[in-house]
Amino acid sequence: MTSPSSPPTTERTPPPTPRRPSTTGLCLILTAVLAASVVCGVALGPVSLPFADVLRFLHAALTGGTIDASEAGPYRIVWDIRLPRVLLAAVVGAGLSVVGVAIQAMVRNALADPYVLGISSGASVGATAVATTGLFASLGIYALSTAAFLAALAAMAVVYLVAGRNLTPLRLVLTGTAMAYGFSAIAMLLVFQSPRGEAARAAMFWLLGSLGGVTWASLPIAAAVVLAGVAYLQSRAKHLNALSMGDETAITLGIDVSRTRKALFLVTAAMTGVLVAVSGAVGFVGLMLPHLVRLTVGADHRKVLAVAPLAGACFLIWVDVAARLLAAPEELPLGVITAALGVPCFILLMRRRGYVFGGR
Amino acid sequence: MDVRLDHVTVDAILHGVDLHAAAGEVHGIVGPNGSGKSTTLRCVYRALEPDGGVVRIGGRDISTTKIRDTAGDLAALTQDSHVEFDFTVAEVVAMGRLPHRSTPRQDEEIVADALSRVDAAHLADRSFLTLSGGERQRVLIARALAQQPKVLVLDEPTNHLDISHQLAVLTLVRGLGVTVLAVLHDLNLAAAYCDRLHVLDHGRVVCSGKPEEVLTPEVLHEVFHVRAHVVRHPTSGVPQLLFEHQEVVR
Numbered sequence: 001m002t003s004p005s006s007p008p009t010t011e012r013t014p015p016p017t018p019r020r021p022s023t024t025g026l027c028l029i030l031t032a033v034l035a036a037s038v039v040c041g042v043a044l045g046p047v048s049l050p051f052a053d054v055l056r057f058l059h060a061a062l063t064g065g066t067i068d069a070s071e072a073g074p075y076r077i078v079w080d081i082r083l084p085r086v087l088l089a090a091v092v093g094a095g096l097s098v099v100g101v102a103i104q105a106m107v108r109n110a111l112a113d114p115y116v117l118g119i120s121s122g123a124s125v126g127a128t129a130v131a132t133t134g135l136f137a138s139l140g141i142y143a144l145s146t147a148a149f150l151a152a153l154a155a156m157a158v159v160y161l162v163a164g165r166n167l168t169p170l171r172l173v174l175t176g177t178a179m180a181y182g183f184s185a186i187a188m189l190l191v192f193q194s195p196r197g198e199a200a201r202a203a204m205f206w207l208l209g210s211l212g213g214v215t216w217a218s219l220p221i222a223a224a225v226v227l228a229g230v231a232y233l234q235s236r237a238k239h240l241n242a243l244s245m246g247d248e249t250a251i252t253l254g255i256d257v258s259r260t261r262k263a264l265f266l267v268t269a270a271m272t273g274v275l276v277a278v279s280g281a282v283g284f285v286g287l288m289l290p291h292l293v294r295l296t297v298g299a300d301h302r303k304v305l306a307v308a309p310l311a312g313a314c315f316l317i318w319v320d321v322a323a324r325l326l327a328a329p330e331e332l333p334l335g336v337i338t339a340a341l342g343v344p345c346f347i348l349l350m351r352r353r354g355y356v357f358g359g360r
Numbered sequence: 361m362d363v364r365l366d367h368v369t370v371d372a373i374l375h376g377v378d379l380h381a382a383a384g385e386v387h388g389i390v391g392p393n394g395s396g397k398s399t400t401l402r403c404v405y406r407a408l409e410p411d412g413g414v415v416r417i418g419g420r421d422i423s424t425t426k427i428r429d430t431a432g433d434l435a436a437l438t439q440d441s442h443v444e445f446d447f448t449v450a451e452v453v454a455m456g457r458l459p460h461r462s463t464p465r466q467d468e469e470i471v472a473d474a475l476s477r478v479d480a481a482h483l484a485d486r487s488f489l490t491l492s493g494g495e496r497q498r499v500l501i502a503r504a505l506a507q508q509p510k511v512l513v514l515d516e517p518t519n520h521l522d523i524s525h526q527l528a529v530l531t532l533v534r535g536l537g538v539t540v541l542a543v544l545h546d547l548n549l550a551a552a553y554c555d556r557l558h559v560l561d562h563g564r565v566v567c568s569g570k571p572e573e574v575l576t577p578e579v580l581h582e583v584f585h586v587r588a589h590v591v592r593h594p595t596s597g598v599p600q601l602l603f604e605h606q607e608v609v610r
Contacts, residue, residue: 108444238458241447245455248407248440253507254431254459299445 093316100286121183122155132194152273208333209282368413391560456506493520
């Protein structure tokens with residue numbers, strides 16, 4: 001039975017070999033795009049600033065130059081408000097996409113994302129606890145991040161202990177998912193029990209991801225953790241290649257699978273914890289960016305891990321710009337934009353090439 | 361480099377497997393389904409730690425050897441070859457270089473050579489996931505070759521291969537001059553290409569020896585519950601089996 005529109009099914013012609021761009025060239029281009037995105041990200045917002053001014057202010061700030069006293073207002077916006085926020089968007093985007101790549105290889109599952117290990121749901125318990133009960137009030141604006149990070153660490157320990165000695169992919173994913181349900185239930189309970197109605201909204205907004213109110217203070221730790229994590233994962237690129245071929249094959253290629261997976265779990269969980277603490281749980285980036293990158297450069301993790309951080313950084317800067325602009329002066333949650341921007345982009349790319357998900 | 365298994369036990373599957381493959385010899389493991397063939401191999405390529413007994417490769421107890429060091433000497437074609445991501449064939453084969461330190465240029469040459477030896481050079485830039493079963497199998501064998509092992513462990517290497525590639529792959533493997541331990545389902549291929557065969561049944565080696573010593577009507581009846589005639593191959597003289605159809609005797 002064939003419908004008139006179906007293609008002829010005589011012989012399965014081998015799909016054409018996708019032409020893949022040189023990774024070095026792509027990285028150079030993406031670095032340039034990233035630099036341009038940072039400038040645009042600083043210039044664009046509810047108060048738009050001329051690019052020339054932005055560049056001049058940045059130059060002045062970096063070289064210790066001077067600006068006119070009358071420009072103190074716009075300069076504040078550029079240096080104190082927009083720049084740390086844009087840089088943090090870059091850090092979070094880079095971190096999430098790299099963690100997504102590593103976790104998908106580590107649990108050998110194309111549907112995995114940084115949140116599959118339950119770390120972010122754990123963090124949400126900490127965040128909602130702060131939002132609803134006023135815990136850690138003495139820490140001021142850092143209360144939410146601190147609580148989220150501590151709860152993420154606790155969640156990491158719980159998942160690690162429950163998954164047991166033998167961190168097989170299925171056990172990890174199942175444990176992470178089951179724990180995520182548990183943590184979410186606790187977070188929901190906290191929201192519903194809370195006498196403060198505003199708390200529910202604050203917690204929900206935080207869960208969907210936001211970079212509003214970011215200051216320079218939250219940047220150094222997040223940047224250091226992401227840089228170290230990216231460097232570590234890049235050094236393990238060949239191991240990730242071997243792991244994605246199956247545990248038995250990885251062993252015959254000389255990989256101590258259980259030790260490698262434990263190390264990867266600790267690194268990716270710590271990175272996820274920090275990222276969630278500074279920006280909430282931004283969805284989609286960690287799931288789809290890895291696939292977008294693989295569509296472009298192939299599955300070799302040496303290439304994927306070189307391109308993914310740059311692509312993720314650019315992507316999230318623009319997502320954050322959209323979050324600021326689309327409903328100004330209100331801010332949209334990042335998770336809403338990542339999905340709205342990412343899905344069409346993804347469909348477009350998927351239709352263009354013969355990309356095979358999950359091997360079947 | 362030789363491979364020696366001394367009374368290897370795996371709970372409820374292997375009950376003391378003894379086996380010795382001398383350096384450079386091709387050894388076949390045959391036996392009915394569930395007799396412990398793959399489990400035996402998994403103990404050798406370290407996917408499984410035996411509950412008892414010792415596996416030695418080149419005289420060295422592998423349980424006290426680093427996994428990476430074992431991988432420097434031993435390559436394996438496993439049954440677990442599910443690939444999740446869209447690697448090219450060349451990338452898959454290049455993974456065989458992981459345990460070795462060589463320059464990217466050397467690696468490239470070794471990969472290209474391995475691919476051409478399994479008649480798959482033309483597939484180098486194809487996506488592994490788009491290959492047919494037989495093409496995949498040849499590529500995975502090429503990866504094992506790229507590892508330049510001294511011991512090659514093969515779990516059903518002729519799976520999915522057409523007859524011409526079955527013969528070509530086994531000839532290639534024999535010609536490598538390395539120690540080979542292979543699980544083979546086709547007893548006639550096992551007889552034609554192995555120096556020695558080990559018959560496994562219920563987790564024990566029930567007999568070992570040259571193909572003509574092992575593949576007798578008595579053993580085949582005892583272990584596989586089939587009636588067979590043993591004839592000599594008209595040109596090579598190796599024992600070949602002709603089976604009586606529909607005669608399953610239990």
